[in-house]
Amino acid sequence: MSEARSYLELHFRDLEQQRETAELGMWVFLMTELLLFGGLFTAYTVYRSTYPQTFALASHELSAPIGTINTAVLLVSSFGVALSVHGAQVNGRKRLLVGLAVALLLGIVFLVLKGYEYHDHYVHHQVPGLDFAWTRPQPEQAQVFFFLYFLMTGVHAVHLIIGIAIVTVLWFQSYRRRYSPEYYTPVEVGGLYWHFVDVIWIFLYPLLYLIR
Amino acid sequence: MTTRVVSESTYIFVLLALLVLTVVTYLVSRVDLGKLNVVIALAIAATKVSLVALYFMHARYSSRLTRVVIGAGLAWLAILLTLTLTDYVTRTKF
Numbered sequence: 001m002s003e004a005r006s007y008l009e010l011h012f013r014d015l016e017q018q019r020e021t022a023e024l025g026m027w028v029f030l031m032t033e034l035l036l037f038g039g040l041f042t043a044y045t046v047y048r049s050t051y052p053q054t055f056a057l058a059s060h061e062l063s064a065p066i067g068t069i070n071t072a073v074l075l076v077s078s079f080g081v082a083l084s085v086h087g088a089q090v091n092g093r094k095r096l097l098v099g100l101a102v103a104l105l106l107g108i109v110f111l112v113l114k115g116y117e118y119h120d121h122y123v124h125h126q127v128p129g130l131d132f133a134w135t136r137p138q139p140e141q142a143q144v145f146f147f148l149y150f151l152m153t154g155v156h157a158v159h160l161i162i163g164i165a166i167v168t169v170l171w172f173q174s175y176r177r178r179y180s181p182e183y184y185t186p187v188e189v190g191g192l193y194w195h196f197v198d199v200i201w202i203f204l205y206p207l208l209y210l211i212r
Numbered sequence: 213m214t215t216r217v218v219s220e221s222t223y224i225f226v227l228l229a230l231l232v233l234t235v236v237t238y239l240v241s242r243v244d245l246g247k248l249n250v251v252i253a254l255a256i257a258a259t260k261v262s263l264v265a266l267y268f269m270h271a272r273y274s275s276r277l278t279r280v281v282i283g284a285g286l287a288w289l290a291i292l293l294t295l296t297l298t299d300y301v302t303r304t305k306f
Contacts, residue, residue, distance in 0.1 A: 020275055027278050031285030038289045042296050049300060068238050072231055079227040082218075082268045089217045188270075195269045202260045205234075206253035210241035 007183040019185045026189045030196045040152050047144050054141035059211035067209035070110050077106035078198040081191045088184035100171045107164045159197045166190045216273035226267045233260050
């Protein structure tokens, strides 16, 4: 109990209330993030409904296999984070460390694949503002698609990089036995952030890669 | 202290469902269904997001206050999307 008390900040009644407050705070933050991405999705919806044919053509320039693999990569990484929370809850140290490590590695795999795609777009003159070239009709419309593609996947990638930083800290703290079934709030709350980044990608994947 | 420990088998089942739905999304997108394509893609994405939120993010087991916050976030998102789109869907092309 003395150990549990040391985790408790003095302005909370008990650890339960402290944990719920932290979780609520993260959810409030994630809802503001939802509206940030919501603005981008709204812009996307408007332009896709305005230029449907060009958006379909431009979408075919993206690699659907890489997009699909990256979706699976993020889903498994989220599973790793979920397992790590489970490990923290039941005092499963190995599960906690392995779950976080899996998420960390897969997060990096995602970024490497994304970087490979970005390089491919750069080589094929598909980056708006650099030397955008489009030999088919309506280059100005294709440019809008690619702009939205880079903006949405870019903002998503920034979030993933922050997520990787958070999970790295969580891993080292777990390694130093900072968490226990009594106190694992950072794992739970950091996990919420990681899952949210996954949630955004779940929508980006069909909307950007799979337009017919 | 009430902890909501979700069993490992639940997590594994959710992961498998998410991966299967990803493959289904990809396969459906290869078939021409006209306007249904985007509807199906969004329906599958919404299902996947619900699974992640309810089980991985423990929304299913969270406090009523947290659920209100999630509901409010979704409501604001709906307002953002629908009010913006009322302009675009009501425009007459001249």
